[in-house]
Amino acid sequence: MRLKSSAVFKKLSEALGRAAIATSFVKVFVFAIAVATTSVATTQVAKADPKYAGIVLDAKTGKVLYSEDPDGLRYPASLTKMMTLYLTFEALSSGRISLNSNVPISANAAKEPPSKLGVRAGGSVTVEQAILALVTRSANDVATALGEYLGGNEERFGRIMTAKARALGMTRTTYRNAHGLPNTAQMTTARDQARLSAALRQHFPQYYGYFNTRTFNFGKQVIGNHNRLVGTVRGVDGIKTGYTRAAGSNLATSAQLDGRSIVAVVLGGRSSAARDATMRKLVAEYLPQASRSGNGNLIAATPSAPIEEPVTVASTARSTAGLPNAGPVPQARYADETPVSAFAPAPANAAVAAMDVATRPKTPKLVPPVDMKPDRSLVTNSTKVDNIVTASTAPAPATSGNAGWVIQIGASPDEGSANNLLKAAQDKGGVLLGKAKPFTVAFSKDGSQMYRARFGGFGGQNEAVNACNALKKKGISCWASLQ
Known part of the structure; x- marks a missing residue:
């Protein structure tokens, strides 16, 4: 009986052992499946999440101190407002507007989703209030209002923004x-946003202090800056935050300390806290590595964006109603950087070569081309156009047949800028404009003097349209019309 019990016990133990091994195998197999599934899910989530990109530039020499996928396409989110502000500063510098000019809030602007200042349709803010609203709260309603104010409508302002981006060497930005x-x-x-950050600092030191x-006082509101690095990280003096679900958390930062200076950009952060932490590390690591020498003129200045057709902006009459109770005093924060005239190109130097766009990838086909005026072409040393007459005193050249057909390529509040536009078009057009006659047309728009840049001398409509x-x-960008 004991033998039988022992034998039964032995067989039972062996069976249990095999079951245990089988169970262990099943557990391992299930675990492996789970790991594989988790890995696939993680990969899918990673692909769905915004991809990280970053860059740190020595702001005095243009040297890239750090980069990770700097030319990969990303969504800018509210870093877009840096270009809106660039064009605002440019308009201020050229005298088209003043800090006290009133920016009307349209129904289109008022309906923008938050973040927003919350001004009702039909209301207005001053240009200075608009600047502060963009810098601190990143107000979408005010950004739209500024775009409409400066460009006539949002679509047109987008074309002007893209043209300015090209002029600044931002070849992959639309x-x-x-x-x-x-x-x-x-x-x-990331590289393009670093160029824009450097350009804002370099070209507009008188406004960069914003x-x-x-904090910004607007009515009863005290609005804090979304950029938490300002005032908390030694050396950081701006620039802009951004976030959308598709873009992730973005941040462009400027820092200078002990004679060193950098601009840095982080795109696609998983959260604002993670983005800020990454930027703090970049500033801490790379600011001490930046050079103390170099003039910091990284981005050649460009003339004011050409105006497709005159856009009327509100009167620049001084108004103090509703001005913020507190705010920055714009000043030249970078004493060694001389403000450049809105229509005068800055001299080239070795630093520009360090950021030469010729070494960068071309804009991919997935970004639709924009029919725009590339005001990069205004920066030219061309001498092809020597004698440009003003049409107010001399009629446009015309030939026999369907006389008077011209090509207009833009308009400007400054005759010199209109002439530069003609020179640039001749340089780029080559033989297409070999026989065309350049001239400007002076006209008045709501009390402001404007100049159209045109080419005449075409044999008729077909010739003008084909050339355009x-x-x-x-x-x-151009259009043909009968003079």
Whole structure:
């Protein structure tokens, strides 16, 4: 009986052992499946999440101190507002507007989603209030209002923004709106945003101080800056934050300390806290590595964006109603950087070569081309156009047949800028404009003197239209009309 019990016990133990082994195998197999599934899910989540990109530039020499996928396309989110502010500062510098000019809030602007200042349709803010609202709260309603104010409408302002981006060497950036709310065609790169950050600092030192604003008083509101690095990280003096679900958390930062200076950009952060932590590390690590020498003129200045047709802006009459109770005092924060005239190109130097756009990838086909005026072409040493007459005193050249057909390529509040536009078009158009006659047309728009930039001397409508279409293929926006 004991033997039988022992034998039964032995067989039972062996069976249990095999079951245990089988169970262990099943557990291992299930665990492996779970790991594999988790890995796939993690990969899918990673692909769905915004991809990280970053860059740190020595702001005095243009040297890249750090980069990770700096030319990969990303959504700019509210970093878009840096370009809106660039064009605002440019308009201020050229005298088209003043800090006290009133910016009307349209129904289109008022309906923008938060973040917003909340001004009702039909109301207005001053240009200075608009600047502060963009810098601190990143107000979408005010950004739209500024775009409409400066460009006539949001679509047109997007074209002007993109043209300015090209002029600054931002070859992979396309804008469609003034605020950065989702638009699949509105793309940029970390390198391009670093160029824009450097350009804002370099070209507008008299206005750059606004980016260092900690709080902004608007009515009963005390609005804090979304940029938590300002005032908390030694050396940081701006620039801008951004976030959308598709873009992730973005941040462009400027810092200078002990004679060293950098601009840094982080795109696609998983959260604002993670983004800020990454930027703090970048500033701490790379600011001490920046050079103390170099003049910091990284980005060649460009003339004011050409105006497709005159846009009337509100009167610049001084108004103190509703001005903020506190705010920054704009000043030249970078004493060694001389403000450049809105229509005068800055001298080239070795630093520009360090950021030469010729070494960068071309804009990918997935970004639709924009029919725009590439005001980069205004920066030229061309001497092809020597004698330009003003049409107010001399009629446009015409030939026999359907006389009077001209091509207009833009308009400007400054005759010199209109002439530069003609020179640039001749340089780029080559033989297409070989026999065309350049001239400007002076006219008045709401009391302001304007100048149209035109080419005449065409044999008729077909010749003018065909020449204009060929120019558009070369990136020169134009239209043909009967003089």
